[in-house]
Structures are given as C-alpha cells and as structure tokens.
Amino acid sequence: MSVLVLADVDQGKLTPATARLVAAAAELGPVDVLVESAAADEAKALAGVAKVLSADLPRAADALALLLATLSEPYSHVIAAANSTGRDVIPRLAALLDLMPITDVTAILGPNRFERPVYAGNAVETVSSGQAKQLLTIRASAFAPAGAGNAAPIETVPTGNGGVAKVIAEQRAETERADLSTAQIVVSGGVPLGDKFGLIFDLADRLGAAVGATRAAVDAGFADNSLQVGQTGKIVAPDLYLGIGISGALQHIAGLNGAKAIFAVNKDPEAPLVKLADVALIGDLFVIVPALIAELDRLGVKR
Amino acid sequence: MKILVGVKRVIDHAIRIRVKPDGTGVESANLRMSINPFDRHAVEAAVRLVEAGHADEIVIVSIGPKAATDVILVALAMGAHRGVLLETDAKVETLAVAKLLKHVVDEEKPDLILLGKQAVDDDSNHVGQMLAGLLGWPQATFASEIKIVDGGIEVTREVDFGRETLALPLPALVTADLRLNEPRNTGLPMVMKARAKPLAVKPVADLGIDIVPRLVVEKVTPPRERAPGKVVANVAEFAAAIAAEVAKMEPR
Ligand SMILES: Cc1cc2nc3c(=O)[nH]c(=O)nc-3n(C[C@H](O)[C@H](O)[C@H](O)COP(=O)(O)OP(=O)(O)OC[C@H]3O[C@@H](n4cnc5c(N)ncnc54)[C@H](O)[C@@H]3O)c2cc1C
Ligand SMILES: Nc1ncnc2c1ncn2[C@@H]1O[C@H](COP(=O)(O)O)[C@@H](O)[C@H]1O
Numbered sequence: 001m002s003v004l005v006l007a008d009v010d011q012g013k014l015t016p017a018t019a020r021l022v023a024a025a026a027e028l029g030p031v032d033v034l035v036e037s038a039a040a041d042e043a044k045a046l047a048g049v050a051k052v053l054s055a056d057l058p059r060a061a062d063a064l065a066l067l068l069a070t071l072s073e074p075y076s077h078v079i080a081a082a083n084s085t086g087r088d089v090i091p092r093l094a095a096l097l098d099l100m101p102i103t104d105v106t107a108i109l110g111p112n113r114f115e116r117p118v119y120a121g122n123a124v125e126t127v128s129s130g131q132a133k134q135l136l137t138i139r140a141s142a143f144a145p146a147g148a149g150n151a152a153p154i155e156t157v158p159t160g161n162g163g164v165a166k167v168i169a170e171q172r173a174e175t176e177r178a179d180l181s182t183a184q185i186v187v188s189g190g191v192p193l194g195d196k197f198g199l200i201f202d203l204a205d206r207l208g209a210a211v212g213a214t215r216a217a218v219d220a221g222f223a224d225n226s227l228q229v230g231q232t233g234k235i236v237a238p239d240l241y242l243g244i245g246i247s248g249a250l251q252h253i254a255g256l257n258g259a260k261a262i263f264a265v266n267k268d269p270e271a272p273l274v275k276l277a278d279v280a281l282i283g284d285l286f287v288i289v290p291a292l293i294a295e296l297d298r299l300g301v302k303r
Numbered sequence: 304m305k306i307l308v309g310v311k312r313v314i315d316h317a318i319r320i321r322v323k324p325d326g327t328g329v330e331s332a333n334l335r336m337s338i339n340p341f342d343r344h345a346v347e348a349a350v351r352l353v354e355a356g357h358a359d360e361i362v363i364v365s366i367g368p369k370a371a372t373d374v375i376l377v378a379l380a381m382g383a384h385r386g387v388l389l390e391t392d393a394k395v396e397t398l399a400v401a402k403l404l405k406h407v408v409d410e411e412k413p414d415l416i417l418l419g420k421q422a423v424d425d426d427s428n429h430v431g432q433m434l435a436g437l438l439g440w441p442q443a444t445f446a447s448e449i450k451i452v453d454g455g456i457e458v459t460r461e462v463d464f465g466r467e468t469l470a471l472p473l474p475a476l477v478t479a480d481l482r483l484n485e486p487r488n489t490g491l492p493m494v495m496k497a498r499a500k501p502l503a504v505k506p507v508a509d510l511g512i513d514i515v516p517r518l519v520v521e522k523v524t525p526p527r528e529r530a531p532g533k534v535v536a537n538v539a540e541f542a543a544a545i546a547a548e549v550a551k552m553e554p555r
Pocket of ligand 1: 248
C-alpha cells in the first residue's frame with residue numbers, strides 16, 4: 001500500500017497545505033509526491049516522502065486527470081488538497097477510474113474509513129469504502145504539517161498532452177499576507193465594512209494574521225473572492241478567528257469548524273456569530289477597531 | 304446551441320438541519336425543499352445565453368423523487384424549455400448521478416452543460432467534474448463569468464489565488480459559482496406558463512444503469528459543541544483576551 005499525493009503548488013512554490021497532506025497521507029503508507037518540477041526540491045525535503053515524481057504538470061483538469069489516471073495505477077490512495085485544484089481534478093479522475101471519491105476529509109480513521117462534513121458542517125459523516133483504491137481530497141487545515149530534513153529521490157515523469165482546455169488569463173489577489181487556509185490567526189470582515197475594509201487589513205497586519213471576508217462583502221466588491229470564508233469559500237482552522245461585523249450565517253460558520261477560539265465584534269448582541277463566539281464585544285466596529293489596534297499596540301502583543 | 308442544465312432538489316439552504324438521534328442521517332421530514340442554490344445560477348446563465356441569441360433550447364434534468372418535479376418547474380418558470388425527471392426514491396451517489404446524466408446527454412446531445420458547483424446537502428462538488436470526465440469533455444468549474452467566443456467559450460473561474468480564465472472548445476461543461484449572475488425571481492404567471500411546458504418522467508430503474516452505492520455511510524453525528532462564551536465590556540478587556548490567546552499559541 002502506498003499513497004500518491006498531488007502537491008499543492010502556487011507560482012513554483014509549495015503552499016503550506018502540501019506538508020499537511022503529506023503528514024495525513026503518511027498515516028496510510030509510504031508517500032510519493034507528484035509535484036510541479038519547480039518545487040521538486042522543496043517536496044523532497046518533507047518528512048515521510050519516499051519518492052518525488054517531478055513533472056511539468058498541466059494546469060487544466062482535463063489533462064491533469066488523464067495524467068493522474070496513468071500514474072495512479074500502483075497506488076492504494078491518491079490524495080489532493082480540498083481546494084480549487086484538488087476539488088477540480090479528483091472527481092474527474094474518479095469518473096475516469098469508475099470510483100467514488102471521498103472529499104473534504106477531516107479525519108482519517110483507517111485505510112478506508114474517513115470523516116467528512118456535510119450540510120455546511122452541521123453534520124459529520126463517517127464513510128467507509130470497499131473500493132480497491134481510495135481517491136481523496138483532504139482539508140489540509142485539519143492535519144498537522146510534516147517536518148523537514150528529508151532527501152527523497154526525485155524521478156522525472158513525462159507529461160502527456162491530453163486536454164483541450166487552456167488557461168488564457170489569471171488575476172491574482174495580493175499575496176503578501178499569511179495563507180488563509182492554514183493561518184494561525186484570521187481576521188475577517190463582513191459587509192458593513194464597506195469601502196473601509198482596509199480596517200481589517202490594518203488589524204490583521206497588527207496581528208500577523210491572514211484576512212478573510214464574508215460572501216456578502218465579496219459580492220459587494222469590498223474584498224477579493226479569494227478571501228471568502230465559508231461553505232463555498234475557504235475553510236480555515238486558525239487558533240484565533242476574529243470576525244468583525246459578521247452576522248454568522250450558517251454558510252459562513254461552515255468555514256470555521258476547525259477554529260479554536262472565535263472572537264466577534266458586532267453591534268447586535270443577538271447575532272449568531274456573537275452567540276457562537278468565545279469572546280464577543282458589542283458595539284460599533286468603526287469605533288472599536290481603531291481603538292483595538294491602539295490597545296494592542298499599547299499591550300505590545302507580538303507573535 | 305442546445306444547453307442542458309442539471310438541478311437538484313435539496314433541503315432549503317436557510318434551514319439549519321438536525322442530526323437524527325440514532326445517527327442514521329439528518330432530520331428531513333416536513334422541511335422546506337428547494338432547488339439547490341447554485342443550480343439557479345446555472346439556469347440563469349442558460350436563460351441569458353438564450354436571450355443573447357447564443358442558444359435556442361434549454362433542457363432541465365433532475366434525478367430524484369417525484370417531488371423533484373417542483374425544482375424542474377422553477378427552472379422552466381425561469382425560462383427553460385422542457386424538463387426531464389429521472390425518477391427514483393433511492394439515495395443516488397454522485398458517480399451514479401453523473402452516469403445517469405450522461406445517459407440524458409447521449410440522448411439530447413447538448414453543446415453546453417451547466418451544473419451547479421455543489422449541492423448544499425452533501426456538499427460533494429463532484430458531479431460536473433465526473434460528467435465531464437465520463438464524456439471526455441473539457442470542464443470549467445466554479446465559474447463567475449461565461450463568454451461565447453469564436454469556436455468555443457471563455458470561462459472565468461474562482462480559484463484559490465483569485466481568478467483564472469479558461470478557453471474551451473464546445474461541447475463543454477461549466478459549473479456555476481454564486482457570483483456568475485443574479486438569478487431572476489419568478490412570478491405566478493411564469494409558474495403557470497411553466498406548467499404547460501413538456502416534462503418527461505422516466506423511472507431510473509428502466510435505464511439499466513448501475514446505481515448501487517459504493518460507499519457506506521456508517522453514521523452521521525453532530526459537529527462538536529463549542530463551550531459557551533462571554534461578552535466583554537470594553538476594548539481593553541477584548542484586547543487583553545486577544546493577547547491571552549496569542550500568548551497561548553504554539554509556533555506552527
Ligand atoms: C448557497 C450559499 C452559499 C454561501 N456561501 C457563503 C460562504 O461561503 N461564506 C459566507 O460568508 N457567506 C456565504 N453565503 C452567504 C451567507 O448566507 C450570508 O449572507 C453572509 O455570510 C452574510 O455576510 P455578512 O455577515 O457580511 O452580512 P450580514 O449578514 O448583513 O451581517 C452583517 C453584521 O454586521 C453587524 N453590523 C452592522 N453594522 C455594524 C457596525 N457598524 N459595527 C458592528 N457590527 C455591525 C450586523 O449586526 C450584522 O450582524 C452563502 C449563501 C448561500 C445561499
Ligand atoms: N440528483 C441530481 N439531479 C440533477 N442534477 C444534480 C443532481 N445531483 C447533483 N446535480 C448537479 O450537480 C451539481 C453538483 O452536485 P454535487 O456534486 O452533488 O455537489 C449540482 O449543483 C447539480 O447541478
């Protein structure tokens with residue numbers, strides 16, 4: 001039994017998700033990592049990696065699924081991140097191999113038993129599979145990262161040219177801040193911030209935090225879509241989640257199941273996020289946030 | 304151009320579901336059922352392509368119980384032309400849904416398939432990718448914009464780093480994200496008109512397609528309860544509580 005992990009790479013670098021995928025996969029068997037060649041050296045250093053398969057990976061899912069279908073033959077499990085890449089390719093791969101995938105896995109209970117949330121995280125299913133091969137996407141934030149210091153061998157694999165879809169343009173949100181999906185602190189803002197959404201960035205910078213947003217804030221154009229947290233956005237699992245001017249709709253809370261402490265600022269004491277929060281402060285965020293930044297400065301809070 | 308749209312009947316997205324005490328599933332008796340929210344965006348996109356003169360026929364397909372007729376009617380009221388219900392009372396896994404949809408695609412031969420990005424009951428996010436895989440068609444998932452161009456379509460997708468645009472030849476499959484459009488509301492006159500539109504019902508059992516589940520759902524449990532929290536009085540206390548959390552953090 002060995003496991004093939006599709007590394008998560010952005011702009012030639014491993015994202016923080018990859019080390020977590022590798023650690024999760026290592027619970028199942030020896031791990032081979034398929035990775036974009038630019039990040040092969042980074043991948044070989046991850047603890048638990050037996051072999052790195054380095055390739056010029058196609059971007060579009062049609063070609064990538066075909067490549068994975070060929071490479072997956074000897075493996076008992078194929079694992080990708082539950083993000084916009086893994087969610088795009090794993091179900092397609094599953095159809096090519098006539099398998100049911102198990103996606104958004106939050107716990108590995110055995111070689112073919114897993115937990116996954118359903119209904120926006122309001123229920124958790126324990127699912128088992130009698131299939132010969134398990135195809136999974138994993139929520140990286142639910143697993144600890146693998147260590148480094150390894151020097152696994154690198155093997156170059158040829159890439160076919162299967163697909164017809166072509167990437168012709170991309171628009172990147174600025175990426176200076178911590179990775180939202182794996183950040184230790186997340187500061188998120190809701191729609192009332194309006195064109196003052198910069199307040200959220202100021203507070204996040206003060207705490208070295210990643211920035212998140214609600215769908216309403218994204219829809220209104222106050223925040224980039226890559227910042228949306230929730231059922232249909234990113235899943236976060238920080239030690240501290242700070243929600244500012246967020247009502248706490250169940251689709252938003254769906255993204256917070258893994259958060260340890262939840263703090264909320266809201267003018268409405270009955271808001272669902274206030275009810276859910278470990279610590280809440282009631283009042284006008286436009287008064288509170290600048291005062292909070294000043295107070296954190298005064299306390300010298302540092303990470 | 305002919306467009307096929309898949310719509311699923313789900314527990315209304317605004318309802319907070321409850322897990323059954325015996326762990327066999329979630330309570331669904333007497334809850335409001337609706338068209339999956341993403342599927343309304345898929346239908347809207349199809350109707351707009353017809354209104355812009357790019358397409359001339361929209362076929363709606365749903366797999367589910369007799370009552371799924373309701374969600375087909377929603378799509379017909381929005382402007383789709385006819386519906387197909389593949390009727391079954393069984394719980395159908397996503398792979399089987401994709402196979403059943405492929406059966407309809409083989410019959411209807413659409414140029415474009417529009418689905419929602421995910422059904423908000425099981426939150427699977429599978430069927431579009433699976434159906435495209437079964438058909439060998441290119442796919443563009445999580446679409447926030449669809450443009451018809453010479454020789455195909457250009458689709459902007461919402462991805463982790465922001466957005467990317469894919470060019471695809473037709474036939475192709477697209478799954479809708481919520482920012483694709485603002486779905487129209489349907490008034491009573493449109494619903495009345497929809498009732499007159501053709502709706503074919505076929506029992507899934509007659510199609511000879513294997514829908515036996517591959518996975519076993521052993522149990523369904525509620526998420527972990529969070530301990531009750533507190534409301535603090537002022538910014539100083541709130542900041543102190545943040546400082547205490549930060550001090551507790553272990554390096555990651
Ligand atoms: C299928 C589907 C999927 C969805 N997916 C997501 C998702 O992934 N993520 C997501 O976030 N949403 C999602 N939504 C939307 C979700 O249902 C809510 O509409 C959204 O989360 C609300 O955003 P909000 O909290 O910013 O706005 P609101 O609900 O309007 O809440 C604003 C809050 O700010 C408070 N407030 C207002 N002014 C101030 C002030 N001056 N000071 C302090 N507090 C103030 C108010 O009391 C209120 O509680 C989805 C919806 C659907 C139907
Ligand atoms: N039973 C069904 N009938 C018709 N379409 C479906 C069905 N299940 C899923 N779909 C389509 O596939 C999309 C993705 O669903 P899922 O993969 O189940 O999350 C949905 O938004 C629908 O467009």
